[in-house]
Amino acid sequence: MHRKTRELLELDRKHVWHPFTQMQDYENMYHVPIVGAEGIKLFDAYGNYYYDTISSWWCKVLGHNVKEIQRAMIKQMRKYEHVMFAGLTHEPGIRLASKLIEITHPGLQHVFYSDNGSTSVEVALKIAVQYWTNKGIEGKNRFICLENGYHGDTLGAMSVSGTSQFFDPYKALLFDAFRSPSPYCYRCMYHESAGYCDYECLVPLRDMLEKAHERIAAVVLEPLVQAAGGMIVYPVEYLDRLMKIVRQYDVLVIFDEIATGFGRTGKLFAYEYLDDSPDILCVSKALTNGTLPLAATIVTDEIYFAFYDDYLKGKTFFHGHTFTANPIACAAALKTIELIEKKNLVKKFSKKRMVIEKYMGRLENFEFFGDIRSIGTIVAFELVKNKKTKERFEKAKRISWQICRSSLRYNIILRPLGDVLYFNFPLSVKISELGEIFGIFERYASEEITTICGNGDGL
Ligand SMILES: Cc1ncc(COP(=O)(O)O)c(C=O)c1O
Structure with a gap:
């Protein structure tokens, strides 16, 4: 890690209190110092990129860095x-x-x-x-x-x-x-x-x-x-x-x-x-x-x-x-x-909806996605331990939290809402980007999420 980045992260740990965050968790987490942003992508100090699939808390309706x-x-x-x-x-x-x-x-x-x-x-x-x-x-x-x-x-x-x-x-x-x-x-x-x-x-x-x-x-x-x-x-x-x-x-x-x-x-x-x-x-x-x-x-x-x-x-x-x-x-x-x-972005999003709906259909097969719901730019996946009974995972297992942390390895930024994972895309997202993101997410679901939910007695 670059010296400047290391020093910054030390200061972060020492002096910054982050929102909605148990700081004891944060101390031990993989930290993501963002150094740049463009469209739907964020870039970190280690040279990685991530899809900002939640539009930075739903704000970036036109994506990042709009000139x-x-x-x-x-x-x-x-x-x-x-x-x-x-x-x-x-x-x-x-x-x-x-x-x-x-x-x-x-x-x-x-x-x-x-x-x-x-x-x-x-x-x-x-x-x-x-x-x-x-x-x-x-x-x-x-x-x-x-x-x-x-x-x-x-x-x-x-x-x-x-x-x-x-x-x-x-x-x-x-x-x-x-x-x-x-x-x-x-x-x-x-x-x-x-x-x-x-x-x-x-x-x-x-x-x-x-x-x-x-x-x-x-x-x-x-x-x-x-x-x-x-x-x-x-x-x-x-x-x-x-x-x-x-x-x-x-x-x-x-x-x-x-x-x-x-x-x-x-x-x-x-x-x-x-x-x-x-x-x-x-x-x-x-x-x-x-x-x-x-x-x-x-x-x-x-x-x-x-x-x-x-x-x-x-x-x-x-x-x-x-x-x-x-x-x-x-x-x-x-x-x-x-x-x-x-740019008539709201109306034009209806074409992207067709792409979203196609991918949603493929994800319905996963046992741990009890409900997949969607409207406009939003797609949400409610995690369940048992699809038939809709039983939830035990809170103590922190399943959604674990999933969101590991999503970084798949170049996707996720943030849980209770047991719900979600995307909230910018209106400006490209159809090719939607394809890429859903493709990664499907792979992620079949590898990592399957493992995490399995360890949480979800399978
Ligand atoms: C529907 C709704 N109302 C109010 C708020 C609070 O907004 P802020 O975080 O800017 O105070 C939020 C934030 O997520 C929200 O989703």
Whole structure:
């Protein structure tokens, strides 16, 4: 190993605390110092390349090192890098807001910026609660969310999430929210088959609204894919029915499209599968193609004007972050959206879907892939010990973790979500790259994953 790399890794071990990482594991892990990136590939300091099959936590919707985006950022950087967004304004912030309004549902009219997915959800929750108080309606300050939902790691976002393994240590800090069953068809708690049921999983939601709608500010959910909850892809009909139920009550709807936005589900936004749209929409991640952190919470006129009044009436939305609407990030976002549109990437992905579906069919034969589910750029593989009974592997065996670590030897970057392995390709992935990646993955499944699952009593 090169001396400089060794020194860097020593400093990493000594001083850096990595996210979602047991640092004792990390110390003993094979470290991957990234030194370059291009398209769907990452390059490390040892001369290896890896397919970034998860788009660096789902951000790199156009892949890495996109020159047009870099040029737009540099151009902006040379003018001014950052100015506060309270009392001042700037062209990239204004143009991006207008663009977001143009590409989202006509009902959505006003953009509130923040700087990551979690904060855009915090903003949405606060807006929803204050909307009702500003309208003079007291007591509507609770939320309905879904089991297996994930909305981020800040306290409000955790409170409305349903992935308890992440949040248990902080339970005492979180506020109560009502959790409706997850539309997790593979593990349906009513033992129904996907698409052949009457969506009994919506009954608790309807009951809760019936009993408590006077206390509910909003329903918050990830449309069509519960991403961090295990890439749980669920039917449009579930979402459609849910919206029809919620619309019978005076309750807002918040769609968290932080993971699903910008073409991840086969449409620019997942809500486009519906006739309806949310009252509040949260976007981040792919918004800047993962170049700089930026998020937006987009609301209707109805919501915006509930805050618009004489200052002394106390209806102002008192929220903001230092880096709100960072101009370089806004310039990156504008260019990202322009490229997605100009290259017609969302529509063109349908050709790549045919390739993906062909390969998915081949992988279904593996006994340890209990469920293979997919939508748009996402393909998820749920690992099971027993395909017939859907029995899970023992947690202590850390099967998915072992698999993801060893995937590096096959030049693929994977990261587990519980027992689920997944790909989330850039829209820009080439058909030849999909062929290569699935080819490697099939070989990897028949060699390494078979061995790991076998050692875990999976065969
Ligand atoms: C649906 C969803 N909401 C919110 C978040 C939180 O975003 P961030 O990690 O930028 O805070 C994520 C992150 O994965 C997400 O997938």
